Amino acid sequence: MNNASIAQLCEDIAVFLELKDDNPFRIRAYLNAARNIRGLPEDIAAIASRGELTKIPGIGADLKLKVEEFLSSGSLKFHKVLLDKTPRVLVEMLKIQGMGPKTANLIYKKYRPKSLADLEKLVLAHKLRKLPGIREKTEQNILETLNFLKQHRERTLLSKALPLSRQVILELKKLPQVDQIAYAGSLRRMQETVRDIDILVTSKNPTPIMKAFVGLGGVQKVLAHGETKSSVISREGIQIDLRVVSPDSFGAALLYFTGSKAHNIKLRTMAKKKGLKINEYGLFKEGSERRIAGKTEEEIYRALGLDWISPELREDYGEVEASAKHRLPCLVERADIRGDFHTHSNWSDGLHKIEEMVEAARKRKLSYMVLTDHSQSLKVANGLSRKRILAQIATIKKLNRKFKDFTLLAGSEVDILQDGSLDFDDDILKRLDFVIASVHTGFKQSKAQITKRILRAMENKHVHAIGHPTGRLLGEREAYEVDLEQIFKAAEETNTALEINSQPTRLDLNDVHARQARDVGVALVVDTDSHAMDQFENLEYGIATARRAWCEAKNILNCLTLNELQKRIAK
């Protein structure tokens, strides 16, 4: 797909323009275009070939030409010129907390540092405080952020940020001044990674709350400590922002801090057209102090003629328009999920016994589970030989007699070998209730090779689903170069489901891909890929991804009852 590359180019251009002190609205236009291109439901090349580029929001006459230039030549002159003109170190400097284009340029013009290391030397030699507007405090902040950047460069996984935010909320709830409290931001939208944690409190007496917050045990550094807004860095290196508002503003503040920015801008623009103004305190008539709405999110959406929109959808990817027409999807919920198709036991690389895994699944209110230990060639995971899988099938049959309101199904996470053949022959596969086929080797194959390989696996009538279809590991490994459009088409034709793997480092398919699959009618499965009892909890992240992909229960195969499922998977 070209989408990610072009979006990145636009984002780069925005940074270069910012450093040039260019028109801020022009900069925003590039960022807006980048965001919309990233979220496109298909390859932008296909849209270009239909001559529909300017139908993409944020793409006008100029960006149309730039996109076409990239599609035909593989590069963009405008980008290249800016790249050549912009010193690398300036881009690096923008990553420093509190350092914007003005300050970065000021320092650069005077001292011409070549790297962040050079900048650090300047700070230590107290050179910067000779510049206008920079004194001791600014130097100190730069130094601290430089040290911080050395340690933490990545965004934080949802699975790390969510428990931390819940912990902070638990702590703050102990304060008598705290009324309502909730986390907001990208965390509430359940993005796979987050940059920081936003927490919102209502109170009539914020001062003691702020004091307690910046003094929490896990706080490493206080970035800001104000009357209504404070920011800290936690011991784990995650920034946490706390805002306190009055109860009358809770909904408005929640809406504002949940974002996304693009969603908020859309709402504010809508409000403005109606002669209204939205800020974090409420919805107002333009030029008036009287609050029309603000206590709850629902009342603000309603005042704009909209249905309430789930946070997971708030990306300005069509949710506002759908809401205006009262056509928002009825998103899948945890309670809709009845089974798990992807689990491991200590027969292969899992930690716990089959019975223990069943117990854990049952505790989470699931009514069936497929045991999918690895297949024979995956030696590192103690994959099951032909003999052992036959023994496991027999064991499962025996165990099942003991369960009352739970069904354990026999399955396999069968490896898709380098040539697309499967790691068990059909004679084994046909004895299994559910087969999930996955790629675990040969990630470096060419796009054509790996796509062909997966397509071949999908054509096997015993394969019910493809596990973690792109193979990415967040922060560790890029996805392999599979052509997803072909995979989606084949999934539909061969009646093969695609997985949304709930492991927090996988979330594969991701939200954008899952939505593309959903849009073309591909069935999805939300699996935990549990290798231990506690990993069933990860279902929360898989469901969040499905919700971000606009999925309803009918799009998800494991929302079916066992009976419905068995009818459905008879290929």
Added chain:
DNA sequence: GCCGTTTTCGGCCCGACTGTTTTCAGTCG
């Protein structure tokens, strides 16, 4: 650079905090 039911030019979301200034620019979300 985009956009249009006040439209093809003149707008473009809105407010808090910091650090350095004595009234505010720069930065952030």
